[in-house]
Amino acid sequence: MVCLVANSEESPTPAADPSRPWLQLAPDYERARAKEDSLDRLVEWPAQRELLGDVAGRSVLDVGCGNGGKLAELVRDGATASVGVDISGNFLSAPPPGLELIQGDLSELDSVPGLAGRTFDRILFLQSFGYAKDPVRTLQAARAMLTDDGFILLTRTQPIRYAVERSERNGTSLGEEYFSTDEFSYRSGWNDDIILTKRAYTISDLINEFSAAGLWIETALEPQLPAEARRRYPHKQEWMNKHLGILIFKLRPRPGH
Template structure:
């Protein structure tokens, strides 16, 4: 999963809590179409940054939790990853290969997925999918249990200020009010499928760091990717989005010693 910010989302306050993964089955096709566009922020900014932080995957096993169609994982297999698995709730997958297996399932509790029992992975990815976990601490602990001793989790999330800006504009409130709000909100992603409503829990930077710590992980590296000057000049409408709404956060997480 990833975020393409070519159009604003429509943010609405909602009394419902948590992130429902069910609507993703309807959004999957629209997401893949948006990501395939030449000016997709995923193509221009997010995936290159994720790939850079991930590093060389030759001979490494990768688990992609919330893999969408599995296209990114398929690319990693082409780059040398082996015995790799993708899991997504939608089940709309690319073709498998000897080193690529794609499973329909929920990323909220990876340890409970039958096909993962007894498996260990060198790299585990949550590429803009972590927000769909029912219990984020449990989801990350579950992933941590599947890591090889020298493995790490690559996790990306939308900069939380972005959502606060959108809600402030929608509700006529201030940035601070919305950034620190604890009320869940619903939105429709216009560039994916504006007929589907998703519910989000708001979060702050401290929320993310506390989740990592509670799950027994520490941040080895954090990146806030931006466009190069050349790409920004080529796609000024996308640079305008980043200038106003910021972008994503990329974390490389490793287990805390002794946890």
């Protein structure tokens, strides 16, 4: 869960709506993602794309799509009748035919205009899941929009990353911080003027949320830098060695749910 403090010099105060920071951070994220050494470009998106497989003729819903750039790539690869939803409304100025971009809140996915009665072959939560007010409810709404053979592709930051950063800052052990339930605050790496407040989570927390939403994990992946990128960007490999990167889950509805 993520909250925003507008004034970085004040003491962080959790906001009621965890999606608020994205309204300011969306343009900063897109600029960071476009950099040559972006881990999204080098690690995350290639791994996500591989797990998606052939999307030709498939409909895709990207929940928390940012500007819609990744979904536009899938449409160019043959995805059809695809929709991107993002609260920021900071969308591509000229999306390709077959791509619809809707401003909406992923926490209210079941009431986003334009989605009622629709189903999708692939539903994506690419680092957006942490902005949901009620993660289980959001996943349940997404599950209800899947076609019979559809699946959800969901990525989250490795929780070890936050535990490492908190243990260094607080002078505590890794285990103490990994299992802590306290909220923690830090300056966004995309915009130093914004302080984010998050609720700590563990890998078991994620698994239990998936189960409560009636989903099972078909595939789990922890992608790493390819050898060529390790040589070219040693500073990124150093970061990965310390913080581990991201978790990717391919989720399908449990029978009977």
